[in-house]
Amino acid sequence: xxxxxxxxALAVQFMVAAGFVxxxxxxxxxxxxxxxxxxxLENFECGIESKGNARxxxxxxxxxxxxxxxxxxxxVIFMYPWAVNFRELGQIGFMEMLFxxxxxxxxxxxxxxxxxxKWH
Amino acid sequence: xxxxxxxxxxxxxxxSALAVVFSKNPMYSVLWLIVCFFTIAGHYVLLxxxxxxxxxxIVYAGAIMVLFLFVVMLLNxxxxxxxxxxxxxxxxxxxxxxxxxxxxIASIRATALGEFNLPNKTNIGFVExxxxxxxxxxxxPFEISSVLFLSAMIGSVLLAxxxxx
Numbered sequence: 001x002x003x004x005x006x007x008x009a010l011a012v013q014f015m016v017a018a019g020f021v022x023x024x025x026x027x028x029x030x031x032x033x034x035x036x037x038x039x040x041l042e043n044f045e046c047g048i049e050s051k052g053n054a055r056x057x058x059x060x061x062x063x064x065x066x067x068x069x070x071x072x073x074x075x076v077i078f079m080y081p082w083a084v085n086f087r088e089l090g091q092i093g094f095m096e097m098l099f100x101x102x103x104x105x106x107x108x109x110x111x112x113x114x115x116x117x118k119w120h
Numbered sequence: 121x122x123x124x125x126x127x128x129x130x131x132x133x134x135x136s137a138l139a140v141v142f143s144k145n146p147m148y149s150v151l152w153l154i155v156c157f158f159t160i161a162g163h164y165v166l167l168x169x170x171x172x173x174x175x176x177x178i179v180y181a182g183a184i185m186v187l188f189l190f191v192v193m194l195l196n197x198x199x200x201x202x203x204x205x206x207x208x209x210x211x212x213x214x215x216x217x218x219x220x221x222x223x224x225i226a227s228i229r230a231t232a233l234g235e236f237n238l239p240n241k242t243n244i245g246f247v248e249x250x251x252x253x254x255x256x257x258x259x260x261p262f263e264i265s266s267v268l269f270l271s272a273m274i275g276s277v278l279l280a281x282x283x284x285x
Contacts, residue, residue: 005122007165007170011162057193057194057195058193058194060194060280061280062190063187063190063191063194063280064276064277064280064281066183066186066187066190067187067276067280068273068276068277069183069186070179070183070184070186070187071269071272071273073178073179073182073183074179074183074269075269076178077174077175077178077179078254078262078265080171080174080247080251081171081247081248081250081251081254081255082251082254082255084247084248084251085248085251085252085255088252089251089255093255096255096259096262096263099263099266100262100263100266101266103263103266103267103269103270104266104269104270104273106270107269107270107273107274108273110273110274110277111273111277114277114281115281116277116280116281
């Protein structure tokens, strides 16, 4: 059993990680030499002169992949309390999870059959 | 100690939530919302709801925010396509929001605040306890949620995939 104060170590680690990133970014910005010329500040796009800006609508396929990822992400979340209690729940718990993942497997087969993950 | 932690987290939450609303760039709004979600996960840990905190980090800060970013990118955000509201609609929305504010203040004044004792030392938020409840008492809703996922998958594929003719 853990209490919320046990999570303080996690918070400290979080702060160290974020602090390292921020310190490195600020330090490189301050220490590094800067020679700003028009050519260097140009947006690099494989040597081709860039046209317009980055704000163009992009393919719905990225969104589909992301939304399918969310489903399986939530599925994995349900596995966490199950895995913690795996021994106590025993065979019945295993069957319950099998039914749950079986239904999601049906969905996955549907996605594969429909070719939703294919990138034409 | 716990109080100072809570106060720090609460201030950070409010600042990041305000930054979400006041950012001009929708991308910055989404990034501030991630900060907001992280601080709310901290609140969950303080309230002894560890499972909820982890779900909040993995699902909301991890996956849902990707969806938010994608939705922002799917929109056409060029400045010239931004619709300009007419003065009439500005006045109408100001009046509507003001009336709603008055109603809110009136209802808050009318309700009597009852006593609320925070149940300290509950263990229900721990992952073990949540798991025991979920796989015994709340088994049926859990299994039904898998059907919900199935229908969500089929729905998203149907909506986003172009049918071959």
